[in-house]
Amino acid sequence: MREPELRELDRRLRGIAFAPRASLGPEILGRVRRGEPPAGAGPPRRRRQALATVTAALLAATAGAILLRATGSVTVDRCCYDLDGGGDADDGVLVLAERDARVHHLRIYEDIDRSRSFTESDLVRLDRGASPAMHHAATGGLVTIEHCCVDFDGGGPADDGLVIIGVPPDHVVMAAIYERRPGDAAGSAGFPLR
Numbered sequence: 001m002r003e004p005e006l007r008e009l010d011r012r013l014r015g016i017a018f019a020p021r022a023s024l025g026p027e028i029l030g031r032v033r034r035g036e037p038p039a040g041a042g043p044p045r046r047r048r049q050a051l052a053t054v055t056a057a058l059l060a061a062t063a064g065a066i067l068l069r070a071t072g073s074v075t076v077d078r079c080c081y082d083l084d085g086g087g088d089a090d091d092g093v094l095v096l097a098e099r100d101a102r103v104h105h106l107r108i109y110e111d112i113d114r115s116r117s118f119t120e121s122d123l124v125r126l127d128r129g130a131s132p133a134m135h136h137a138a139t140g141g142l143v144t145i146e147h148c149c150v151d152f153d154g155g156g157p158a159d160d161g162l163v164i165i166g167v168p169p170d171h172v173v174m175a176a177i178y179e180r181r182p183g184d185a186a187g188s189a190g191f192p193l194r
Contacts, residue, residue, distance in 0.1 A: 073098050074154035079116045081147055083108050083175075084125050085168025091125070093152065093162055094118045095177065100155030103194040104130055108164065108172045125172040126164075132176035132193045134165075141167045152177045153194070163193065 079092030096105040108126040109118050126135060148161035159180050166172040176193035 073104060076152055076154045077117050078150060078152060079111050079118075083145060083147075083162075083164050083166075084110065084170045084172050085143055085145060085166055086170050087168075090114075092116075092118060092122075093175070095152050095154075097153045097177075097194070100153055100179065102130065103153070103177060106175055106177070108175050110170075125166075125170065126175050128175065132174055134174050135172075142173070143168060149180060153179070155179075161191070 073096055076095045076097070077092060078095075080089045081091055081093075082089050083091035083093065090111050092109050092111050094105075094107040094109065095103060097103045106126075106128050107118070107124055110123040110125060111117075112123050113119055113121045115122075128135060142165055145164045145166065146161055149158045150160055150162070151158050152160035152162055161178050161180060163176055163178065164172055165174040178191035178193050180191065
């Protein structure tokens with residue numbers, strides 16, 4: 001195109017204006033008053049509930065992370081052991097703790113995706129807070145599984161043990177870590193569980 005033609009095209013394009021029709025505003029207000037959802041939108045109530053749930057979870061996770069980071073907490077992910085009694089070394093433990101001290105969170109998971117670490121696709125067998133507790137009604141066939149000595153609390157030395165009570169092949173009802181000192185007897189007996 002030549003320059004005069006380009007100028008004419010530019011002038012015409014600049015002259016184009018888009019404006020909503022006069023009835024659009026009242027139409028939108030009427031639809032809102034009748035509770036009509038926008039075209040192509042899912043049910044608004046479920047979307048609001050999902051958004052509120054996601055927002056609350058993000059706020060809680062952020063607040064928790066800030067609080068725990070301020071206290072010098074560390075996350076330790078150890079895999080892969082047979083922690084649920086199923087026979088396969090496909091389970092891991094995720095511990096959020098203060099180094100060599102208090103446990104804030106402990107999770108036993110099955111490493112479904114074989115990543116050798118906890119991911120969203122893994123199956124959580126037990127998820128507990130700061131204190132050991134039985135999470136399911138105890139039933140017959142309870143067994144105790146212990147793993148020692150590994151650094152489960154991020155303190156550095158491999159002086160921690162993990163004790164798990166469950167019903168094989170895949171139920172975990174309690175898990176805790178304990179710390180052994182050099183020269184201590186084997187096993188978790190007599191040690192405070194964290």
